[in-house]
Amino acid sequence: MKKVKLNEIARAAGVSRSTVSLALRGSPLIAKPTAERVREAAQQLGYVYNRTAAALRNRKTHTIGLVEANFKNPFFAAMSESVEREIELRDKALLFVDSAESLERQQKAIQLMLEHGVDGILLCPVKHTTPEHLEILKKAGVPFVLFSRYIPRFDADYVGAANVEGAYQAVRRMIQLGHRKIVFVGGEPFTSPWLDRVKGFKKAMQEAGIELSTHWYFCSEVSVAGGASKVDEVLQIQSTPTAALCYSDTVAFGFMLGLERRGIRPGRDFAVVGFDDLPESKLWRPPLATLACPPSRVGSMATRMLIERLDGDEGPPRRVEIQSILVHRESLCPVMEHGSGITRIDE
Amino acid sequence: MKKVKLNEIARAAGVSRSTVSLALRGSPLIAKPTAERVREAAQQLGYVYNRTAAALRNRKTHTIGLVEANFKNPFFAAMSESVEREIELRDKALLFVDSAESLERQQKAIQLMLEHGVDGILLCPVKHTTPEHLEILKKAGVPFVLFSRYIPRFDADYVGAANVEGAYQAVRRMIQLGHRKIVFVGGEPFTSPWLDRVKGFKKAMQEAGIELSTHWYFCSEVSVAGGASKVDEVLQIQSTPTAALCYSDTVAFGFMLGLERRGIRPGRDFAVVGFDDLPESKLWRPPLATLACPPSRVGSMATRMLIERLDGDEGPPRRVEIQSILVHRESLCPVMEHGSGITRIDE
DNA sequence: GTGTATAATTAAATCGGTCTAATTGGAGGA
DNA sequence: TCCTCCAATTAGACCGATTTAATTATACAC
Incomplete structure (x- = not known):
């Protein structure tokens, strides 16, 4: 022994x-x-x-830190998987923390990673993260890459989805299909994807000369429950919406389940579009239209960028946006011809 | 710098x-x-x-290894979360690997963890893992706890769900509700939960004196797609089943979606029960009946057991089974009175 | 046979904390 | 004043691999 x-x-x-x-x-x-x-x-x-002994001498632990903001979200799970593959290929190890959208936990995680001497860090910053919070990483001189979310006015490597463009596309299509009363459902505000998706949403609406209603966005936890919880609020809007762009596919699932519970059929009475194109989205009833941005692409791209930094790449920070493609499926239906077709339960 | x-x-x-x-x-x-x-x-x-330097001298890295078999499964994601909480409380770090049901990857992960000198390991063994594969852990003298899956004839700490009992309960209830033609859908064979659930299934059927049809179980990936992919096979059985016990809620979701696609309404034409009680299960249409065994309980129990080992507990290996409780919801309907009510598409 | 170039091997310092045994300093008692 | 005792501090070996500079062995040429 x-x-x-x-x-x-x-x-x-x-x-x-x-x-x-x-x-x-x-x-x-x-x-x-x-x-x-x-x-x-x-x-x-x-x-x-004994890697520990070697690390002490080498000043290299062959360890990468991964700090997730919300890994119960299947998108992140899929992303982490591809990160792992890339790491494994290079015979490195993953130090993993899920900050679960808590700034305090995130900062503790960063500290932990620094103390462990990780060679580099992949970070999806939680909401309310400011440049100051991440300054410590720059000071420590540890290479790091942000993924999925960036921090405004903070110059750093970043890989994420083309959110503005994606939301813009989706809403344009909705408008083409005759929708005028459209809402944005779910997601954590104060995160860049949320802001960017909302931005794309607004842009499409403004270009079409459609006025936004007073309540046109609804924040929620990014989960099925989060989506389901917003249905009532959406249906209480003065002139009932006919379409929703959801923050994620999970939110969209919840939203569709909620609609059905109210006797409203998504894909016929109400158009729904999500983000992520999860494997199950095409299996849903109705199949869910969504903005596809392969999590594996984001994960492996971010990891490779980080590896290049470890290998000495000293260039200026890079920002990579991965295209979001609108996958048109049944849930993205045209607006109903005669009236909304929706019978409000509370009427 | x-x-x-x-x-x-x-x-x-x-x-x-x-x-x-x-x-x-x-x-x-x-x-x-x-x-x-x-x-x-x-x-x-x-x-x-610098924890690395301290670790070298201390022979303690304050690091725990977590080897998952399939962390795209939301049950494991939830479990990992509670593991993290416990670890974080103790100011330790998590070295994480998802073996993705690959024995080779699992063995490489174990090797990696040993080289990194983790203080202990939490392991969910992949299918086909034999006692020999894990002998290295005992030889290395690293404390470890198996979770969710155990290895027959391998004496080690283990925490998991009461699978035999859970499946038994579910099938008994189905039988009480008049079902006779029941199938088991999904899951990876050659893993202890699969075997145990099948065992409980058989036990209930045998006690009720019901004969199993030739094809009464269907293996699949543990995912929505996996469940959906088995619908056709199930419906092709000679005398069409009226109920399915699914390996997990995700499998059940897929199975229900597949049924609906064939015009069969789960919760009316066909009874479905899952395992895990995911947060979204009660939100589904129909709400999914399921065997609840809180992943957070499994995770924190396993972690605490490991911590006790780290703290010097030298007792004999312990096996802890966490109760599975049948949560009765609409998807678990009685058998239809007159005929199966099912119109087979291929007839 | 001697000298030199080259290949193979090794001694020893090093990485950055940890911790025990040793040392120092000061208070209090005789 | 001297001694004892205890609290506070510190010297230095140590953890286990890495790596450079030094050493030894071998081959080859002249």
Whole structure:
């Protein structure tokens, strides 16, 4: 049970500790037969490489920090998966924290990562994160890449979806389909994707000369429950909306379930569009129209950008937007010809 | 940008490195005013504690390894969240790997964790894991706890749901409601929860003297798509089933969506029960009956068991089963009185 | 046979805290 | 004044691998 170290191997193989170290790392300095002998001895003794010791000397832990803001969201889960793949390929490890939309937790996580000496950090900042909160990362000199969310007026590497453009596309299509009363449902305000999606939404409405109603956006937790919880509020608007752009597919699912509960059929009585194109979106009844921006692309792009930084890329910060493509499915229906077709339960 | 270390602080505070170390860790050996002075100097200089260096000396990394088998499953995501909470409380870090149901990846993950010197490991073994695969953990002397899945004939700490009992309850209720043709849908075979759920299923059927049809179980990926993909096969059975116990809520969602697509209404024409009681299950249309076993309970229980091991608990391995409670909701309907009520598409 | 170039190996310093054993300083007692 | 005792502080070995500079061994040329 006692841990085997280089010295034991050295003794067993009849060489010095230096030789063992070099041999195990595959250094060309060591003669082949010697290296082979060393490797066998290590194997024999059940040697386990001690990365901690190596890290101390190397000033490299071969560890990447991943700080998620909300990983119960399936989009982030899928993203994390691709991050993992990229990390695994490079024989690195992932230090993981879900800040769960808590600024305090995020800051503690960052501190933790710094203390562990991660080589780099992938961060999706929680709402209300300011440049000052992230200044510590720059001071510490740790390479980091923001993903999914950026911080205004904070110059840093970033990879995320083209949110303004995506929302704009979706709303334009809704308008083409005859909708005029459109709302934006769900999402955490004070995050860049929310602001950008709302921006794209407004832009499309303004270009079409459509006035926004007094209440035209509704914030919520990004989840099925969050979407479901907003249905009543939306239906209480003076002149009932006929379409909703939802912050995410999960929100859209909840919203559709809520509509159905009120006897309103999404995809016929009410148009719904989400964001993310989750695998189940096309299986829904009705299939959910959505803005597709593959989470795996975001994840692997962010990871690769970070790796390049680790490899010494000193260029100015880069901002990469990944295209959001509108996937038109049944839930995105035209407006009903004669009246709204909606029977309000409370009437 | 240069890293501040104990020596710098020592110089600044006019004390020795030892004093700084002791002071920062809050040792009672150091006089209060001195400790305060040291802490201020550290603060001033922007010192970041180097856990790697400490770990080398301490033989403790304050790091826990979490190896998931399938964390795209929301149940695991929720579980991981509670693991994180417990870990965070104790100021430890999480080294995370999703083995994604790949044995090779799992073994590589275990190796990685050992090399990083994690203090303990939480592991949900992938299918086909044998005692031999995990022997390395025992040899290495690293405390570990299995969660959600156990390995037959492998004596180790384990926390998971009461699967046999849960499935048994569900099927008994189905039988009480008049169902006779019942199938088990979804899930990865060769994992203990699958085997146990199938076992409970069989037990209830046998006790009721109901014969199982030739094809009565259907394996699938644990996801909405997995559930949806099995609908056709289920409906092709000679005498059409009237009820399905699904491996998970996600599978049940997919299965229900598939049924609807075929014009069969779950909760009226077909009874469906899932496992997990996800937050959205009660929001579904119809609300999904399910076996509830809070993922947060599993996660925090497993983590605490591991922590106790780290704290020196040397007792024999413990197996903890967390009760699964049948939550009766609309999707668990009685069998239709006159005929199956199902119009088969292919007839 | 000697000298030199080259290949293979190794000694030893190093990474940054930790912690025990040793040292120092000051209070109090005789 | 000297001694004892205890509190506060510190020197220095240590954790386990890495890596450079130094050393030894080997080959080859003349």
